[in-house]
Amino acid sequence: MVTAGDAGPRGRAPEPKRYGRFTRAQWISAALLGAGALVVAAAVVVLIARSVIGLEPVRDFVATYPGEYALPAAAPIGIPAWLGWQHFFNTFLLVLILRSGWTARYGKRPPVLWSSRRVKRRKMSLTVWFHLALDALWIVNGVVYVVLLFATGQWVKIVPTSWEVVPNAVSAGLQYLSLDWPTGNGWVNYNALQQLSYFAIVFLAAPLAIVTGARISVYWPRKADRLNRLLPFDASKRVHVAVMVFFVAFIVVHVGLVLATGALRNLNHMYAAQDTVSWTGFWIFAASLLVIAAAWVAARPARLIPLARVFGDVVQR
Template sequence: MALEFPLWLRAAHYFNLLFLSVSLRSGLQILAAHPKLYWNDHCTPGSEWLRLTRKRLPAHAPWTSRDEEEAFSPWVALPGGRSLGLGRHWHFLGDLGWLLTGISYVVLLFATDAWRRLVPTSWHVLPAAWHAAAGYATLHLVEAPGGYNALQQLAYFGVVFLLSPLTIATGLAMSPAISARFPGYLRLFHGRQAARSVHFLCLCAFGLFVVVHVAMVVLHGLARDLALIVLGETDHPQGGLALAVGLLGLALVVAFHVVATRYSRRRPDLVHRRTGAVIDLARRPLMAVTPSRPAYTRADVSPYFRVNGRPPRDPGYQALAARGFADYTLEIGGRVERPLRLSLADLRGMPRETQISLHCCIQGWSAIAEWGGVPLRHLLELCRPLPEARFVLLEAFDDKSASEPDPAGPGRYYGTLELALARHPRTLLADEMNGAPLPLAHGAPLRVRVETQLGFTMVKYVRRIALVPDYRGIGQGRGGWREDWQFYDQQAPI
């Protein structure tokens, strides 16, 4: 069989290189937010199997999960620094491009005879691959005139039909929306953190494949193989032209990374808006509001639950906390027929629910806990939202300029939920954690639980709730404090 490289296959090489490199660099940016990997969903400190940080957290002083975050260099990560929000945007954009390229590749592969290049049709490929491996081990090249040798064929087959699907499957397993709706799917990987670890190993496997693939091209004849990959020529390869075209393609990929990195660091608002517009086209139809099924018991509760953020330093809040929140009043207003003022005693006298769930932090760590409180939909039924109300605004006592000094953003913490998500059966206004009153470190007196979303959407230290028609006139207009200043997404189901 003569080895031919049609135009679509040659184009796929460059698109794969572009999107895979974007996914790899942005994946490292995401990993920097919690540079530790586990095989258990409790993420107990010290139980990680891999740590990519030299930080040692104090044993006898309070710390939060943000203290574990690293700032990777923009030479390595996209966009570098502590830019988890934009890193996620670039990762999803790279994944989307890579997925569409892969689907097109596989369709065209089986629409032509090109599939014979990758798919073994006989078990004889196994001993032949062993023979080729032995040849490489003894520093002898194994040629297969007109095609790939058996070892190359198995390697390419594995990357396309095994490694790539596994990468996609483990990526989806880290989505709180998918794991809440299909808990059995998460069990296939023995939990979210095991899926995260395998996902990282898949990234390493892709990196190793690229290095070995390039080495094989060089060793087997750079001029000939480059002419095949770039020009598709088999009879009269033009090494000089192929090298020029190949270098031009690589230069364009590098230029894209340079521009993407610089714009992300100089105009994060613009990049957030533009990339988000593309991502939302695919994300919203698939993961707008999904059902959630209980999947854990009290035996699954984590022995350790990380703290993310520090309690408010607001004097009014501290005075309430000193009195056990006996004087606390929750106001619910805005676009409602019946504004409410409720004490903790009022809330504890309402219909209550408990649920045991996996908390998925956007940084990467997770933990399991039992939460108790009033379903938010019950409070919405009492206050009766007006027809124009589309979002629930959750305001916190937490003034970030005091509790989490950060030059990226001042002001009180807040978040917004679409009304349908606020009415979700498992969306709680929780005042209990693991059968006890909600601790200060985890959001007392009240915090929201939205089990199909990432943790930052679950506002803690709730001060006030309001029904609003839109969030674009609030703060910087992105739907929440971390959305405004750290460029997270208003919805975070994955």
């Protein structure tokens, strides 16, 4: 019941609180509707894929291209421990980058501003500063990863070395869609679709995120007319958001498939650097999730302000 004290100037109930464009009830309704639509769409896709893969020409195609191709003879076997640590650091930083980027874009008027002691006129919100600081750490981690990748020969696992990757990727995709998972051993070789996905993340999406992020940051040279025409601000902003959505989609699909295609063995590969079926990798994975969750909760202004003051001046409104 709405009382006179709750009513607006014309006796109407006050507008419900909005989170972005919609109210909480509208967000919940949209989420439920979207989830239902995804379930129906997924069921339809699986039925179609099963019908297609049952056709004799397609069965022959899958037999010829099982989903993976042979790596070069010198390709290393196994997943080293450094790769597991790099995977954790990348995930840790990326989750916080996505969180801070979303808050910076869709959050309310920032209550805290940060500025460099050298250029005091260049102010930014504490969230943007945190986002850029995380970006810098993520880039350093990425450079270390790429250097080690090529120094140890692990690059052949995620960089296509044969055009056979294309038909094998199509085959692997059909097998995934039909829920008849491609057989393989990630300890030795990824299937072609995994290889293309990892290649796209490391060598396409990540550089694109870095370039577009730099373009829309306060540190981009405003008087660089030629660069500004080459990378328009509005277009860079849209691409940056699109890359963020791509990262989120990749994480969801990647984690889902890791858990659905032999969780214990897959987690041991990435987190325990061993090709066994045990709970070791699972517990390390669980601990890493707790660390990420703790960092997510801790990434609030009250805890970020002391850290930000080490690198610049902080002003609270």
